[in-house]
Amino acid sequence: MAVPDCEVMIIGAGLSGLQAARRLADRHDVVVLEARERVGGRAFAHRFANGDTVDLGGQWVGPGQRRLVGLIEELGATTYPLWNEGEHLVAAGGRLKRYTGTIPSLPVHVLLDLNRMLSKFEKMAAEIDVAEPWAHARAKEWDRRTVADFMDKTGFTAAAKQMFAIGIGAVFCAEPHELSLLHALFYAKAGGSLDALLSVEDGAQQDRVHGDMAGLAEAMTGELGDRVRLGAPARVIRWSGDGVRVETDDGAYTAKRLVLALPPNQALGIRFDPALPSSRDALWRRMPAGACIKCVAQYERPFWRDEGLSGQAVGGAGPVHVAFDNSEAGREAGLLLGFIEGDQARVWSNRDPDDRRAAVLDSFAVFFGDQAREPIDYADRDWTAEEFTRGCYAAFMGPGVWTTLGPELRQPMGPIHVAGTETAREGYGYFEGALEAAERAAREVKAALATS
Amino acid sequence: MAVPDCEVMIIGAGLSGLQAARRLADRHDVVVLEARERVGGRAFAHRFANGDTVDLGGQWVGPGQRRLVGLIEELGATTYPLWNEGEHLVAAGGRLKRYTGTIPSLPVHVLLDLNRMLSKFEKMAAEIDVAEPWAHARAKEWDRRTVADFMDKTGFTAAAKQMFAIGIGAVFCAEPHELSLLHALFYAKAGGSLDALLSVEDGAQQDRVHGDMAGLAEAMTGELGDRVRLGAPARVIRWSGDGVRVETDDGAYTAKRLVLALPPNQALGIRFDPALPSSRDALWRRMPAGACIKCVAQYERPFWRDEGLSGQAVGGAGPVHVAFDNSEAGREAGLLLGFIEGDQARVWSNRDPDDRRAAVLDSFAVFFGDQAREPIDYADRDWTAEEFTRGCYAAFMGPGVWTTLGPELRQPMGPIHVAGTETAREGYGYFEGALEAAERAAREVKAALATS
Numbered sequence: 091m092a093v094p095d096c097e098v099m100i101i102g103a104g105l106s107g108l109q110a111a112r113r114l115a116d117r118h119d120v121v122v123l124e125a126r127e128r129v130g131g132r133a134f135a136h137r138f139a140n141g142d143t144v145d146l147g148g149q150w151v152g153p154g155q156r157r158l159v160g161l162i163e164e165l166g167a168t169t170y171p172l173w174n175e176g177e178h179l180v181a182a183g184g185r186l187k188r189y190t191g192t193i194p195s196l197p198v199h200v201l202l203d204l205n206r207m208l209s210k211f212e213k214m215a216a217e218i219d220v221a222e223p224w225a226h227a228r229a230k231e232w233d234r235r236t237v238a239d240f241m242d243k244t245g246f247t248a249a250a251k252q253m254f255a256i257g258i259g260a261v262f263c264a265e266p267h268e269l270s271l272l273h274a275l276f277y278a279k280a281g282g283s284l285d286a287l288l289s290v291e292d293g294a295q296q297d298r299v300h301g302d303m304a305g306l307a308e309a310m311t312g313e314l315g316d317r318v319r320l321g322a323p324a325r326v327i328r329w330s331g332d333g334v335r336v337e338t339d340d341g342a343y344t345a346k347r348l349v350l351a352l353p354p355n356q357a358l359g360i361r362f363d364p365a366l367p368s369s370r371d372a373l374w375r376r377m378p379a380g381a382c383i384k385c386v387a388q389y390e391r392p393f394w395r396d397e398g399l400s401g402q403a404v405g406g407a408g409p410v411h412v413a414f415d416n417s418e419a420g421r422e423a424g425l426l427l428g429f430i431e432g433d434q435a436r437v438w439s440n441r442d443p444d445d446r447r448a449a450v451l452d453s454f455a456v457f458f459g460d461q462a463r464e465p466i467d468y469a470d471r472d473w474t475a476e477e478f479t480r481g482c483y484a485a486f487m488g489p490g491v492w493t494t495l496g497p498e499l500r501q502p503m504g505p506i507h508v509a510g511t512e513t514a515r516e517g518y519g520y521f522e523g524a525l526e527a528a529e530r531a532a533r534e535v536k537a538a539l540a541t542s
Numbered sequence: 543m544a545v546p547d548c549e550v551m552i553i554g555a556g557l558s559g560l561q562a563a564r565r566l567a568d569r570h571d572v573v574v575l576e577a578r579e580r581v582g583g584r585a586f587a588h589r590f591a592n593g594d595t596v597d598l599g600g601q602w603v604g605p606g607q608r609r610l611v612g613l614i615e616e617l618g619a620t621t622y623p624l625w626n627e628g629e630h631l632v633a634a635g636g637r638l639k640r641y642t643g644t645i646p647s648l649p650v651h652v653l654l655d656l657n658r659m660l661s662k663f664e665k666m667a668a669e670i671d672v673a674e675p676w677a678h679a680r681a682k683e684w685d686r687r688t689v690a691d692f693m694d695k696t697g698f699t700a701a702a703k704q705m706f707a708i709g710i711g712a713v714f715c716a717e718p719h720e721l722s723l724l725h726a727l728f729y730a731k732a733g734g735s736l737d738a739l740l741s742v743e744d745g746a747q748q749d750r751v752h753g754d755m756a757g758l759a760e761a762m763t764g765e766l767g768d769r770v771r772l773g774a775p776a777r778v779i780r781w782s783g784d785g786v787r788v789e790t791d792d793g794a795y796t797a798k799r800l801v802l803a804l805p806p807n808q809a810l811g812i813r814f815d816p817a818l819p820s821s822r823d824a825l826w827r828r829m830p831a832g833a834c835i836k837c838v839a840q841y842e843r844p845f846w847r848d849e850g851l852s853g854q855a856v857g858g859a860g861p862v863h864v865a866f867d868n869s870e871a872g873r874e875a876g877l878l879l880g881f882i883e884g885d886q887a888r889v890w891s892n893r894d895p896d897d898r899r900a901a902v903l904d905s906f907a908v909f910f911g912d913q914a915r916e917p918i919d920y921a922d923r924d925w926t927a928e929e930f931t932r933g934c935y936a937a938f939m940g941p942g943v944w945t946t947l948g949p950e951l952r953q954p955m956g957p958i959h960v961a962g963t964e965t966a967r968e969g970y971g972y973f974e975g976a977l978e979a980a981e982r983a984a985r986e987v988k989a990a991l992a993t994s
Contacts, residue, residue: 369891
């Protein structure tokens with residue numbers, strides 16, 4: 091095929107790549123290459139047999155996420171609050187208890203212990219400069235430690251540590267011992283606070299988009315028209331000071347500037363010629379993604395509400411440690427949402443889909459009774475198995491990465507700029523971060539093109 | 543080009559791939575594909591201006607490495623002991639002291655502390671089953687911790703911890719906080735003991751090969767003849783129960799069985815169709831390689847011996863924390879060898895080569911005097927910058943990997959078998975492990991072909 095030329099090539103049609111394209115398309119000739127036959131990246135909607143859709147990728151928007159809130163308004167989409175009425179459940183020590191608010195009802199000494207852990211974490215997180223986490227006076231010390239080490243040194247009771255670990259699992263889809271403490275502190279600060287990341291009301295789980303979040307990506311694609319090319323995985327990127335040449339399965343494209351709007355593990359799947367500088371290669375190789383399977387069961391109606399339950403639950407022995415009422419406002423069906431995270435996601439990733447479904451429904455039944463075993467429909471998505479994602483919600487850093495290779499994270503390499511939520515200062519790991527990074531990369535590209 | 547067919551395709555012409563080919567070539571039709579224009583993988587020899595060669599990759603053979611010792615004999619190569627006469631030097635707290643043996647001369651309370659750390663580590667390592675490190679009763683606990691955590695909890699004095707960290711750096715080319723304690727224990731056991739890995743006499747640094755270690759790979763390639771194809775990087779592996787089809791830059795090859803004799807990070811650079819199972823993908827993404835720059839300065843003669851010095855030195859503030867007299871027996875020139883490891887390797891990887899040379903010579907001068915600043919020749923090799931290696935000596939596992947994904951490490955996937963030192967039970971990280979893994983993979987392939 092002929093070789094098309096464009097000013098800016100963007101690789102990845104997730105929210106970050108699409109937003110970068112929108113910010114550039116008014117003045118510049120832009121092409122977005124997407125490996126899959128769909129847009130949206132980590133936003134993906136499933137259609138149940140009855141026609142309802144549900145997000146099996148990212149789905150929430152919180153009040154602090156001003157770019158995402160703005161995008162939703164701009165595209166004419168509307169939101170509704172996640173169902174948050176009634177009492178929540180916590181399963182611990184073989185018992186099921188009801189509570190309200192963000193923190194489960196636990197014995198007073200456990201609550202005090204958990205509160206102290208959270209307070210200390212929040213205080214440390216508040217000190218981080220999200221632009222330069224490595225610049226904090228204690229950065230080396232905190233980066234040398236894992237979150238598990240923080241828990242061991244700060245917490246006294248096993249129950250408080252377990253709750254803290256569940257919170258970490260829910261936020262990172264990774265185990266506390268996998269995570270650099272500095273990374274976790276940065277991540278919390280980048281999202282406002284750990285409390286904001288864990289909360290429904292006033293937090294990162296407050297609202298949802300009518301229809302589905304994946305619809306935003308489709309609306310953005312609608313604006314961009316044939317600038318977006320699906321089924322075009324980038325295989326080779328040849329680069330020099332003059333620009334890039336991107337080779338895909340059915341043709342090559344040249345551009346003056348390139349934006350990589352991909353998770354680091356996906357960027358590593360592309361061959362660079364000349365090869366990547368050692369520091370960038372080493373950084374990306376040290377940023378594996380969390381592991382997550384998102385599971386949704388559809389029922390005739392949200393039966394748990396009859397019992398005064400919110401559908402929110404935490405703890406338990408099953409694969410699902412965190413559950414939500416995911417029913418869409420205005421629809422009859424009731425949806426229970428469960429996450430299988432971290433080590434549990436690795437265990438269940440390779441299991442038979444029917445066994446997984448049964449185990450998830452068992453988990454729901456522990457919280458909400460036997461009725462939970464009889465959904466009218468069920469769907470789950472294992473993001474570690476997706477060839478062009480390989481994990482959720484985001485890439486994380488183990489001990490020692492931020493303070494040695496962190497300064498590389500957002501640096502352009504010649505004509506190549508980096509976007510994607512993993513390069514965000516604000517909202518790292520969230521769609522908010524995807525947008526923040528896109529806007530920063532688009533500014534870089536504009537400035538570079540203006541002076542060239 | 544035409545499509546050649548063979549029974550067994552091996553990817554990677556390092557010592558592991560070549561040994562697998564040798565074990566199979568008598569009965570089977572074998573092809574070895576190598577991405578580079580040279581064989582040897584992490585064995586590589588540099589030729590100085592005066593014609594002498596020196597290994598800038600792996601170079602040592604120890605008495606416990608029976609497969610490597612056997613290969614050297616089989617190929618008619620000969621060895622000589624590393625120069626180990628005279629006194630060693632340790633730089634600590636701004637002072638330079640002489641010592642003999644493996645453990646530097648330090649104040650008695652520091653020595654006792656260091657000895658206790660080493661003893662405890664050795665005792666734990668001795669308990670590991672190298673075939674199944676995850677099966678130890680305390681595996682989860684040890685895998686949750688880093689080596690830094692072990693040091694913090696076991697050591698009392700900063701000086702002992704510093705020496706322990708230098709030992710870890712010398713063995714792993716990684717920082718203590720990057721390493722799972724379980725991985726370090728496994729690694730020590732797989733190499734005999736930590737003491738064996740750190741020692742010259744009776745240890746992993748005892749002997750060298752006359753000429754160079756890279757010569758072994760060339761001799762193996764000589765035996766294999768045109769079965770070895772250079773400059774043929776595998777880009778795509780299409781696989782099914784029936785066999786594999788490997789696509790390279792200039793043609794495709796089909797085979798019944800495939801052996802991947804590559805470090806995990808290089809295997810990730812190949813596209814698999816169908817895509818890798820999530821657990822294999824997750825494992826390989828969690829196995830980054832250590833960082834190492836090997837530096838050798840060549841002098842008219844080994845002048846340090848005049849002062850009664852062995853050329854072995856440890857500690858100091860410069861980029862080189864570990865040095866050896868690397869002179870080849872029977873040659874006039876004196877060679878000083880220094881390793882830049884872990885975080886220091888990352889710092890110096892992107893610096894100007896002349897600056898790096900000057901800093902390395904400064905490090906040598908701290909130990910051996912100003913004469914060290916005037917070599918007749920100098921060479922170094924940054925293994926993190928090599929596109930088809932990306933780190934040395936070997937891939938390591940951070941916290942939590944062995945006990946969740948470890949059982950995947952050596953498992954075949956359909957017709958695909960795995961070799962390379964990172965899949966070894968004995969000698970993991972060493973050429974010994976490359977050979978052990980090769981022989982295990984060759985046995986698997988033979989058994990599979992016998993029953994097909």
